[in-house]
Amino acid sequence: MRAATLKRHIDLHAWVGILAGLALFVAFFAGALNMFHHELHHWQEPAHDDAGPARDASLQALLDTVLANHPEAGQRMYLIPGDDPSAIWRDTVDGEPVWRTEHAGDFNDAGENLAVEGSGLSEFVNQLHYELALPKVGIHLMGIVSVLYGAALIGGLLIHWSRLKKELFALKHQGNLRRYWKNLHNLVGVLSFPFHVIFAWTGAAMCCVALLALVMSGLVFGPQFQSAFTEATEAWPTPEASGNPTAMAGVDRYLARAEQALPELEVGWIELRQYGDENAVVDVGGSVHGNVGHYAHVVMRGDDGALLTTTGPGNRTLNDRFLAPVYSLHFGDYGGLLVRLLYFVLALLGCLLFFSGNIMWCERRTDRQGPSRAAAVMLRLTLGVTFGVIAGLAVSFLISKPVLYSPWSAWTAPAERIAFLVTLLIALAAAFRAPPLTTARLGPLLCAGLYGLAPLVQGAFEGFGGWRDPDILLVNGALWAVAASLLLVAGLRGRRQRRAAPHPLWTGTARAAAGAAADPA
Amino acid sequence: MRGLLGTLLGLPLAMMLCGLLAAAVPVDWRQWLVPLMLLSLLVWAALIVLAGLARTPWRLGAGLLVANGLAWLLLQTTSLYGGA
Numbered sequence: 001m002r003a004a005t006l007k008r009h010i011d012l013h014a015w016v017g018i019l020a021g022l023a024l025f026v027a028f029f030a031g032a033l034n035m036f037h038h039e040l041h042h043w044q045e046p047a048h049d050d051a052g053p054a055r056d057a058s059l060q061a062l063l064d065t066v067l068a069n070h071p072e073a074g075q076r077m078y079l080i081p082g083d084d085p086s087a088i089w090r091d092t093v094d095g096e097p098v099w100r101t102e103h104a105g106d107f108n109d110a111g112e113n114l115a116v117e118g119s120g121l122s123e124f125v126n127q128l129h130y131e132l133a134l135p136k137v138g139i140h141l142m143g144i145v146s147v148l149y150g151a152a153l154i155g156g157l158l159i160h161w162s163r164l165k166k167e168l169f170a171l172k173h174q175g176n177l178r179r180y181w182k183n184l185h186n187l188v189g190v191l192s193f194p195f196h197v198i199f200a201w202t203g204a205a206m207c208c209v210a211l212l213a214l215v216m217s218g219l220v221f222g223p224q225f226q227s228a229f230t231e232a233t234e235a236w237p238t239p240e241a242s243g244n245p246t247a248m249a250g251v252d253r254y255l256a257r258a259e260q261a262l263p264e265l266e267v268g269w270i271e272l273r274q275y276g277d278e279n280a281v282v283d284v285g286g287s288v289h290g291n292v293g294h295y296a297h298v299v300m301r302g303d304d305g306a307l308l309t310t311t312g313p314g315n316r317t318l319n320d321r322f323l324a325p326v327y328s329l330h331f332g333d334y335g336g337l338l339v340r341l342l343y344f345v346l347a348l349l350g351c352l353l354f355f356s357g358n359i360m361w362c363e364r365r366t367d368r369q370g371p372s373r374a375a376a377v378m379l380r381l382t383l384g385v386t387f388g389v390i391a392g393l394a395v396s397f398l399i400s401k402p403v404l405y406s407p408w409s410a411w412t413a414p415a416e417r418i419a420f421l422v423t424l425l426i427a428l429a430a431a432f433r434a435p436p437l438t439t440a441r442l443g444p445l446l447c448a449g450l451y452g453l454a455p456l457v458q459g460a461f462e463g464f465g466g467w468r469d470p471d472i473l474l475v476n477g478a479l480w481a482v483a484a485s486l487l488l489v490a491g492l493r494g495r496r497q498r499r500a501a502p503h504p505l506w507t508g509t510a511r512a513a514a515g516a517a518a519d520p521a
Numbered sequence: 522m523r524g525l526l527g528t529l530l531g532l533p534l535a536m537m538l539c540g541l542l543a544a545a546v547p548v549d550w551r552q553w554l555v556p557l558m559l560l561s562l563l564v565w566a567a568l569i570v571l572a573g574l575a576r577t578p579w580r581l582g583a584g585l586l587v588a589n590g591l592a593w594l595l596l597q598t599t600s601l602y603g604g605a
Contacts, residue, residue, distance in 0.1 A: 005574060008573055008574050009570075009573060009574070011573065012523065012524055012569075012570065012572075012573025012574075015523075015524045015573075016524055016569070019524070144528070147528070147562060147565055147566050147569070148524075148528065148566075148569065150562070150563070150566035151524075151527075151566040151567075151569035151570050153566075154566055154567060154570045155570050155573065158570070200566075201559070201562065201563070204562045204566075205558070205559055205562060208562065209558075211532075212536070212558050212561060212562070215532060215533055215536045216536050216539075216540070216558070216561070219533055219536055219537055219540070219593065219596070220536055220537060220539070220540030220543075220596060220601055220602065221540070221550070221601055221602065222601075222602040228550075228551045228554055229554060231551065232551065232554040232555055233555065317552070318552055318553050318555075318556065319552070319553065319554055319555040319556070320555075322555040322556045322559060323555045326559075
């Protein structure tokens with residue numbers, strides 16, 4: 001590749017990285033914790049008394065109770081089986097769809113809902129992951145960020161292709177500091193490249209759906225696009241209510257029918273559409289294990305349970321064959337705990353990739369163009385956002401249990417979000433006030449301490465015996481793994497600092513960097 | 522600037538190029554809409570990378586506008602838009 005072309009590729013890679021890097025850092029860090037979404041959902045709940053009144057409640061009883069309280073819930077509802085079954089149904093508030101969740105354990109024998117709003121940690125972490133916790137605009141923003149991330153990956157591959165073998169073994173603790181960061185960035189990027197391609201592509205596919213649909217229908221296919229898209233992506237077309245109420249077959253019948261049609265299906269949910277109407281449709285969905293695209297559907301009529309269609313591995317349309325693996329490849333839920341742990345490690349390594357990319361851009365810009373406000377601001381912004389997000393989530397975990405077991409337990413979810421935001425703002429303010437080297441020295445240690453403490457606080461409030469629960473153990477283990485990773489980063493940083501003088505940008509003496517340009521070694 | 526132009530003008534161009542592909546392939550586009558949409562994301566990202574190779578931003582902008590216009594004109598010769 002010609003030198004001029006290579007330089008343009010590097011410039012584009014850096015530009016795209018700078019533009020998308022911080023958003024990707026947030027998504028990857030929250031994504032690492034989100035690998036244990038279901039376990040976190042269990043972790044955030046108050047410790048249960050196993051003799052709770054409704055834990056053996058049936059799905060049918062829950063469905064009847066929810067419909068008695070909210071007759072409109074039958075238009076669209078998901079029933080989730082489990083120890084404490086839940087119903088997720090769509091409500092409409094001021095014309096806007098709002099999803100509500102109710103658990104069997106929320107109701108007393110008289111069918112009254114006694115639930116008190118509790119923790120919302122798992123939802124918050126998930127929202128941070130896919131929309132930066134910015135309602136409405138966040139998901140579209142993350143879609144564009146994912147495409148830019150894909151462009152950065154293509155550019156990165158073109159840049160490094162010719163010297164791939166040489167750079168793979170170039171991580172040394174000798175030489176200058178920037179070279180070390182560069183080698184670390186390249187090593188992590190090259191080793192995890194295939195997974196990053198998966199994350200970028202599937203992430204863009206999930207977040208850009210609305211944008212692609214808008215442009216494709218507007219420019220290419222016209223008004224027919226929407227119906228074609230719905231047909232290509234849904235297990236069965238959405239039924240219209242006829243207005244004629246009809247007796248329904250019932251949950252047990254639906255489950256029996258699904259088992260008959262697809263015996264290997266492990267039921268994950270039951271979707272009800274227009275329940276109670278003669279056009280009602282029921283989709284019993286779940287997983288057929290042993291496949292990457294493991295999601296499967298058995299769709300039937302609501303009134304008599306007559307089979308309408310079955311979709312699963314080995315029985316898919318071309319569209320479904322491409323659609324089925326998108327979600328599972330992104331979240332790694334196709335291969336058990338080991339794959340999820342691998343994804344967790346890859347997500348943390350991804351954070352290191354984006355962090356080191358931003359640092360390299362700041363130092364490179366200073367070396368080449370002399371001291372600049374842009375490089376100094378970006379360095380401090382990177383440090384502030386990085387440690388702000390890491391510390392913010394830790395503080396959300398830390399305050400979750402104390403608030404949940406206080407008289408203000410209904411405020412737990414808002415308190416978790418406010419704690420995150422306040423911590424992030426404090427970290428940003430501190431990053432812009434203190435010298436970057438101080439932030440880089442204290443940030444990882446402070447954050448590691450917070451992550452080490454969070455499981456102890458949980459144990460102190462709910463009893464350390466609860467740590468034997470596999471879900472609790474997994475989440476607490478993940479928090480400690482984050483703490484250990486931060487200590488490792490702090491150790492590497494300290495080791496480097498002992499062996500080589502920091503770049504002038506880090507000490508707030510960036511003017512000296514002009515001299516560094518003349519002496520790049 | 523190149524990246525920004527590539528991102529903004531690359532999106533419609535990528536979608537229209539995929540539309541032209543859909544018109545060229547003798548299989549109903551509804552049957553492979555999902556792979557087509559996945560491909561369009563790849564084309565969009567590739568266009569952003571290609572945009573980075575342009576010598577000057579104004580040349581890139583002009584080139585992308587012309588390419589968008591050409592792709593749109595070509596699309597009009599197909600029966601895709603609003604077709605049965």
